[in-house]
Amino acid sequence: MHVVVFTRSTPDTAARVEVGKDGSVTWGDAAMVVNPWDEYALEESILQAKNAGGKATVIAIGPEQHNDALKHSLAMGVDEAARVWDAALENADSLAYAAAAAGAVKKLGDVDLVILGKESIDVGTDQHNYQIARKLGWPMLSYVSKIAAVDYSARTIKVERLLEQGRQIVTSRLPAVISVMKDINEPRYPSFIGIRKASKAVIPEWSLADLGVSLPPTRTRTLRLMNLPAREGQVEMLDGTPEEQAAKLVERLLEEKVL
Amino acid sequence: MSAVFVWIETFKGNAGPTSWEALGAGRLVADKMGVPLAALVFGENANAVAAEAGQYGADKVLVCDDATLHGFRLEPYAALLAKLVTEHQPKAVLAVGTTRGRELLAAAAADTDSGLLTEVTSLEVQDDGSIRVVRPVYAGKILSEAAGNPDGVQFLALRGRAFKANAPKPDAKAEVTAVQPALAEDQIATKIEGFEEETGTVNLTDAAIIVSGGRAMANNPKEAPAGTANPEVWKAQDGFENVLKPLADVLGGAIGASRAAVDAGYIPYAHQVGQTGKTVSPDLYIACGISGAIQHQAGMRTSKVIVAINKDAEAPIFKLAHYGLVGDLYKIVPALTAELKKRLGK
Ligand SMILES: Cc1cc2nc3c(=O)[nH]c(=O)nc-3n(C[C@H](O)[C@H](O)[C@H](O)COP(=O)(O)OP(=O)(O)OC[C@H]3O[C@@H](n4cnc5c(N)ncnc54)[C@H](O)[C@@H]3O)c2cc1C
DSSP, X not given: OEEEEEXXXXXXXXXXXXXXXXXXXXOTTOOXXXXXXXXXHHHHHHHHHHHTTOEEEEXXXXXXXXXXXXXXXXXXXXXXXXXXXXXXXXXXXXXXXXXXXXXXXXXXXXXXXXXXXXXXXXXXXXXXXXXXXXXXXXXXXEEEEEEEEEETTTTEEXXXXXXTTEEEEEEEESSEEEEEOGGXXXXXOOOHHHHHHHHXXXXXXXXXXXXXXXXXXXXXXXXXXXEOOOOOSOOEEOOSSHHHHHHHHHHHHHHHTOX | OOOEEEEOOEETTEEOTTHHHHHHHHHHHHHHHTXXXXXXXESTTHHHHHHHHHHXXXXXXXXXOOGGGSSOOHHHHHHHHHHHHHHHOOSEEEEEOSHHHHHHHHHHHHHTTOEEEEEEOEEEEOTTSOEEEEEEETTTTEEEEEEEXXXXXXXXXXXXXXXXXXXXXXXXXXXXXXXXXXXXXXXXXXXXXXXXXXXXXXXXXXXXXXXXXXXXXXXXXXXXXXXXXOHHHHHHHHHIIIIIHHHHHHHTOEEEEOHHHHHTTSSOGGGBBSTTSBOOOOSEEEEESOOOOHHHHHHHTTOSEEEEEESOTTOTHHHHOSEEXXXXXXHHHHHHHHHHHHHTTO
16 A cells, blocks of 8 residues: 655745745745645655555655655655656646646556645645646545545545535545545654654655656746735724723724625 | 636535626626636536526526536536536636635646636736736735736636626526536546535635634633533633624624634634635624734735734734724623624614
């Protein structure tokens, strides 16, 4: 049984992200961390691999800075890591990312389950998740809040998905791609021994040629990044007794026509 | 058919509150491009929803009411959308980026090697036919301006509540065409085994008004019953149920929460607003006992009117809020509920 999990390094969630004078994005000296949603995917890959006596492999697609996320993953207890990078992926869109990711899964060959975090907080998108599944031709189970059962011999999986209206229970054939929510587990901290082992790990880098992937054309362009418009006006503090505060607020809300 | 396609999301055969927003946005795009606006309605009750789509401004509707499409599943929906896109080569495909909308568009865009822009909050068709959009990135800390390529089909997943639905015209009728599904049941790898619907609550991402509680919900002055295993959790849960919920109820709103409240077990994760929860943009967001951490702001900063109730006048939430009330939420919220009942005549 082989589980593959994807991750990437993103600026810390507390970072002040801004667009600099040259138009590029900056986050000062804020640290890079594992994309927070990926922590749940990493934890789940470790649990699933352990339950089935199999192995978990973590992959990042991107330049060398993403090795930090891979080392963090190894330190948590994922068995192996690889990074995919190629100049052709620079400024490519989600479809190219998905093609490369699907290529990496195919290269590994014997994969039963691909686990992804719900989204990447930097680019703010999850579209690559579904597109990896389509490029593999595998079923996609998104927003998974619980893996209820996996049967690697019957090749089936049963999960709970968290949708707007409630919880859906779905079964699927394996191999499959799933994306997981925060509810699914409690991600572990890397152990001291794990960190030591991971720091020594040599992470292979695969090019698109290594994967035998040619990229679909990039069809969207980022034109520019912009800072948020300054917030108009200042907060109006409403004081008095709780009853007076309440009356003042209701007055304002009626004027604003939001009720 | 050169057209703009809009997928109309349904649940149990009904269009949801935000379903028609994409049709409103699609109308703008279709008019500028000078092509018809075609709604796509799949699943149970599709013909009734198709008639409604005509009232909301669609010129044409492609419907498919097949048993394989009852209850959303990505494979049959994406295969059908990709088939229709390949056959008709529309200029653009739009949907609201709900959990279903975003995966449907992403999958069909992948199947047809088309470009997709997500979380779109505004859009404009350029003279060359490319659609230029603005979308928040880095958890809404900055904005990105991006464009699709007019040589291909341009897929756009819209942020919920960012676009206005057109007012329905009772007499408007669209030309309805039935289409065949792309997959048979035995070609579909997934089966829906059940659905536990959350009843009686308003969906957070659709909600026009949200009342959220934070860690401070545990500062409930009420005493937990003797022998309660975890009095702090009991107090917070009691506060959500008996103090925040009545306020949400008079307002017809939904209940949100900070991650601190969720992690402490005061309320389920489905209610979490923020970077690792839901992104919402209601007309009115009332934050009660929430400090306003940057990760919380990421999920609610685009709310139209923000009210903060916090006992600490220095709390960062007041920098974002339009109206600030310093004080104990357990005193202010009941007063607010009472005042609203009086003023709204409930
Ligand atoms: C990777 C990552 C992701 C995160 N994602 C999210 C997310 O999605 N959503 C989220 O919300 N947070 C998120 N956080 C957590 C975030 O950093 C904050 O810890 C959290 O938002 C704090 O919640 P809070 O405001 O309820 O609690 P606190 O910060 O403890 O604030 C409680 C507030 O209540 C006030 N108060 C106390 N008693 C009363 C009273 N009786 N009446 C009125 N006011 C009172 C206090 O003055 C204080 O301001 C994330 C953090 C990380 C690291």
